[in-house]
Amino acid sequence: MLPHSLAQFFHLRPAGPGALLTAATEQVRIDVYFGSQTGTAEEFALTIQKEGKMNGFDVKVIDLQSYDVDTLDSSNSIFVTATYGEGDPTDNAKEFVEWLVHKADPDSLKGMQFAVFGLGNSQYENYNTVGKTIDSHCERLGATRIMELGLGDDDKDIQQDFEEWKEKLWRTLHAHFDVDRVKEKCKTVETEISRKDIREKEHKYKLEVVSERTAMEFPQSSSVHSLDTNPMVNMTVTCNDELNKCTDRSCRHIELALNNSGLVYETGDHVAILPDNDPHDVEELAQRLGVSLSSWIYLVDDDSSSPFPCPCTVQKALCNYVDINGMPKRSFIEHLAMKAIDSNEKRRLETIAGRDDASVYQQYICEGRRNVLDLLREFPSVKLSLHDLLESLPRLQPRFYSISSGSNTHPESAHVTAVVVDDILPEGRRFKGVCTNFLKQTKETTFKLPNDSRTPVIMIGAGTGLAPLRGMCQHLETCSARGDELGHNVLIFGCRSSKQDYIYEDEINRWCQNKTISSLFLAFSRENPQQKVYVQNRVRENSQLLVDLIEKGAYIYVCGSTSMAKEVKRAFVGCFQDTRQMSTVEAEDLVHSLSKGGRYLQDVWS
Template sequence: MVSFAELTQMNLSPEILAELQKYATPTGVADYAALAIIAGVSAGYLSRGTLWDKPDPHYHLYFERPQLKNGGQAGLNSNKETRNIAKKLEDTGKNIVVFWGSQSGTAEGFANRLAREISIRWGQECMSADLSDYDPVTISEIPNSKLAIFIVSTYGEGDPADNTAEFWSWITKTGDVSLANLQYTAFGLGNSNYKFYNKVVDVIVEGLEKFGAKALMPLGKANDAEGATEEDFMAWKDSLFTVFKDKLGFTEVEAQYVPSLKVEEDESLEPIDLHHGEPNSQVDASKGAAQSSPIRSLSIVNSRELFTSSDRNCLHMDVDLSNQPELTYKTGDHLAIWPTNPDSEVERLLELLGLASRRDVPVFIRPVDAATKITLPTPTSAIALLRYYLEICAPVNRDNVRDLAQFAPTPEAKTYLTHLGQDKDFYAEFINRTHLTLDRLLQLACPGHTWTKIPLSYLVETLPHIRPRYYSISSSSVVSPRKPSITAIVSTTPLPENPSELVHGITSNYLLAISQQAHSQPHPHGVSYHLNGPSDALAGGKVFAHIRRSKFKLPITAKTPLIMVGAGTGLAPFRAFLSERCQVQKIGKEVGQMILFFGCRNPEEDFIYRDELQEMQETLGDKLRLVAAFSRYEDTPRQYVQDRVSEFGEEVVKLIDEGASFYICGRAGMAREVEKAVSGTMQKTKGWTEDEVNNWSKAVKKKNKWQEDVWG
């Protein structure tokens, strides 16, 4: 309310002031009553929280989650961790750090194993460290009394893992840093089927050397193309330990398991407090936030078999995003599926560990050491760990075979495991006869006994954690924006020396079980899964999944010619590309010339999407040429896509000269052979030297005119 005195200060005319005064001055009982009410309400409002409506000091208890007390996951992360690795080493009393850069989890697993073994066998204070958790520049502050070990993977076209990107950018772009105090050694994981084999570790070592870091031993490398990654790592590790003994003067001690974390039962917790198997989206959030969507439970609304073969399966699945408006995809992206371990493996392992009757008892996972990072959801339960969080179907490596001997229930089992873990040739021969999962190993080593001495903490520390499997999306976001599809071949591999024993790929057989259930049929090999998921979150044919952005994209201009080469399920993204080009042409826009090279065994069994491709051919007319290669068809000579690329070399070169974008999807070995075929044709057609071809290859890749989406 404005007083008359305040009105007189507004430079109003006398006439207006006189009129306003009539309304500004109370004239009756009603006006005074209104003023009293307004004054009372104002006073009451101003006294809120002091005279009335005082806050309840226990109000927060309504929202407090008991699992965050006494070591719960959020409680562990409540204090912000330092991003200075030198300070972290100093604060935790560590003198060795094993950095890891990992895309699929292998390098991470190696780093954790190495850090654990250094601590146990050599009595050294050691920690493993995610490269993305620390500011790269702080590596320069590590004193020469400490040691840094780098274990990093290379994937794709010489790309670093997501969690290596920040360090990679720093080591390749910084120019004003000294690493003269840094002692280091490094090990790289790669695949010689890729052109840029182990490029990441090579570049990192080059950068470290340039800034003055001192290598304790030669660089080590693993080659997955030869299936030797595990043995390559162990050979390098043995060389490292020789350096520990001979150069650093470390003393080896008797190796006994010393846990870096505790897994303790707590029956006071209720089921609502637990993580029952939902994927832990927080662990990798900082690394892949820009590349990946949130993890959600998504419905599979349509699944069908693409093969006509009775002994092989290939699935087409449509996934529904309708109830997840924040999830979107673009043509060429990937869909990540989070798998579940099969029931038989889970139940057998629970029995062998003596945990069957306590499978649902709540457990907390807590670090023993401040440097240990908990990467699994906690609190949880034994059944959730074995079903959803740990790779219990992965082969047991020799290190773990040897370590398991200390928990053996009989002297005979201890002797057997020690021999198997120490004898490289015996181990290699053994795994050719059986798929050496943990439960099978325990059964073979000591039939009829339970292994109650194995701590659950040991399994959490040593078994790989379940990771998502990535599938190229085989639909166009223009044609089917809310229902991306994937194309998944089901992996069922007979053992070389025992063909009757089948090794079932975890994720593809999980998807097959979902598909079979939708058609009211059992899995063809009797493999079963807990398809309803944790807390029935996946009931009705759902999967936990997320979308990962990809660089494997169509050109912006639809007029750009395309050359596409795919074998098997490598056809998936090209189905999406062609579907989108068909749609563009239907709305009256011009599309460029296209040629698709596709390879499979024979046209009668595994020529996937054949009818659809023929329809697209009719729609696009002479804008599309389909060229097939069959490797096992009747009595005809074997042909592979690279052979057909060479056969149509002149047309390929012509499209390249017209500005075509070149795409390859499939196995890395195939991609390498296709590139050789194109390079050979370019040399022959243009009369180029090998150097000229190499320069051309580098140029087109730099311009994203040559793209690959390859694996293995």
């Protein structure tokens, strides 16, 4: 199972209105639209938003899939867009580019003021085609160019290209909008020192480290990242084989089950896989920062927005949300220099981050393939806080892989072929690709029905934990329809209310009617304020039936949150104590033996 990883075939649709101009704050409003496939363009857009506030502008970041024709003609717009594949727009920019080039009426953008920064790779024939296209067609449709087109080259130093363009951007915007009042208030465009002073003193987000109980009382924050507004889906690994023979170089064949995922693909498509960071790196980083992985955090700005879903644990943030394996940006290294106590380390970090000799950063960071942990190991005097790290690092991004199966041959699964990146560098350091090593470690699912349909099964799920159990019920229903005999099958399902989130109710009722499910027990936790009922309560209430079935060889499947799974296991221990007069130790040993024997299976997440 990919417990925390996510996968998706990208086909994005417009979702919601675009931005509207506002003068409520007496600041110039700027809308920054991004077209991003791997996340770099989005991170650049968010950087502009963060610095825009310090430069006195009211900046809003907008996913290009949410563009609004009705407001573009009266906006100040910056487009940060990547070129993908053979000169194509990213998935979330396709519809906008199609409208811009082929559907927009003449002068439809008259009144818009704009600037464009394109991201591409000069090794490709269609270098930065999308950025150039947006720039030229915005002008063709009547918009006024504020600043010349910026082009970032990923084959060289795209971060440096962006930094240089961004510095010109702020000078240009200040001059163009004549914001002398803001220039007096905020000196960030004047000197490198003032930029560092602001970065040192100001945090965009407020960080609170709290207990789990307190965290549960916080409202769920609104994440500003497209990964959270366009969620992916969990997928199951059904095969993970080594293809190479007699070599140290690993090449994996991975099969991802599409059953019940809602995803379909066509031959030649790509799949995006969002991995976990290496758990050993996560643990080392937490120790270096002096924080506990089990601590809960709440990271929000004044508008209750977060760079990732909060509240969450430190482990969740470092494992799933921030990119700890990517190459650190110059701005981050500048921040490390400010945090260094040793003067020699401070000077060395300033040299690496310096813009006078770009070759130092290129050789040490890019060619040296160093990440944040490498820097913290090599510069031990740096005193970095968790707050600094979470604000400075970009989001962990999905990796795209060509699907190596044909959709007509394998419509129920997508196959990936990936060489595992695990290199020993000249100085002895080890560089591991975050996604290929994650894929290498994924396990083939054991969350499968027994081969004999007559074997009884006990299925327990809460909320979306019903998803894999639904697939099992569909399988058993098909077995029954073709004449196979079924065992006594139990479904225990829990949610908040029968009227609000009782998902797949019609299907469950059908399974009860056609005897796919022999016994159904429901637990609605919010239906009666006086008595909350959970799935573990239903387990304990039906001790005799469940223990009888287990003694007849039943398999148990539990799917949902880790906290729920823990309570369900405790309930089964109680079942054996109630019905078989066992001690706690004896009952726990019996449940453990069921797990070890492959008859007590869990698919859980935190």
